[in-house]
Amino acid sequence: MDRWNNLKSHFEQDGSLRDIIVTSESQDSWVLFFAALKSAEYSHVFKHGRNVCTLPDSINSIWKLQNTEPTLLSVKVGELLINCHFFKSYEIEFDLDPKDINSKSDFFVLLNFLSWLNKSIKSSVVLTHENSRDEVILSVK
Numbered sequence: 703m704d705r706w707n708n709l710k711s712h713f714e715q716d717g718s719l720r721d722i723i724v725t726s727e728s729q730d731s732w733v734l735f736f737a738a739l740k741s742a743e744y745s746h747v748f749k750h751g752r753n754v755c756t757l758p759d760s761i762n763s764i765w766k767l768q769n770t771e772p773t774l775l776s777v778k779v780g781e782l783l784i785n786c787h788f789f790k791s792y793e794i795e796f797d798l799d800p801k802d803i804n805s806k807s808d809f810f811v812l813l814n815f816l817s818w819l820n821k822s823i824k825s826s827v828v829l830t831h832e833n834s835r836d837e838v839i840l841s842v843k
Contacts, residue, residue, distance in 0.1 A: 705813075705840075706806040712839045713803040718832040720839065722784065722796040722816065724825050729791045731823045732761040738822035744815075745778045764788045780811035794823070797832065816842045 713720070724731060736759060739746060748757040751771030758764050765788065767773050775786035777796075784798045803809055812829075819827045820842040831837040 706809045709839060710803075710809070712831070713800040713809075715801050718800075719797040720800050721830045721832055721834075722798065722819070723828050723830060723835070724794040724819055724823055726792055726794075726823070726825045729761055731794055731825055732791070734823045735794055735819075736760075738818075739777070742818070742822075747776045749774045749776075761788060761791060777815075779815045780808070782808065782811060782815070784815065794819075813840075813842075816840075 724735075736757065739757070746757065748755050750767045750773050753771075757775065758767070764773050768788065773788055775788075777784045777786060782798060782802050784796050787795045787797070789795055798812070803812060816827045816829065826841060826843045828835075828841040829839045831839065
């Protein structure tokens with residue numbers, strides 16, 4: 703089965719993003735994610751407002767920062783830019799622009815990132831249409 707050919711229509715530009723969601727029972731997922739990212743091959747930039755800062759060690763520290771300015775973590779995965787948002791304690795949410803997934807090779811870079819998340823955080827990872835949790839494109843368990 704050729705996953706790319708079966709799924710590439712989900713990456714056609716339609717004006718919306720695609721969400722990557724890792725759901726967990728606790729904030730431990732954030733701890734695992736931060737530790738894994740710091741030792742990963744992926745480069746990343748953490749912003750508080752317009753300022754580039756060192757990525758804090760805890761989700762609570764990020765939420766304190768958000769009291770004054772928004773925060774965003776951008777992770778460079780190959781040529782893909784995947785943005786991490788800090789909305790919930792029990793969930794890690796990322797988004798990506800589907801226009802960045804143009805080929806089988808881009809798709810496999812994304813799949814490798816999803817697998818890395820799954821192994822690093824020890825939780826299921828799903829890729830969905832933006833704000834449409836019921837529209838699962840694929841999952842890694």
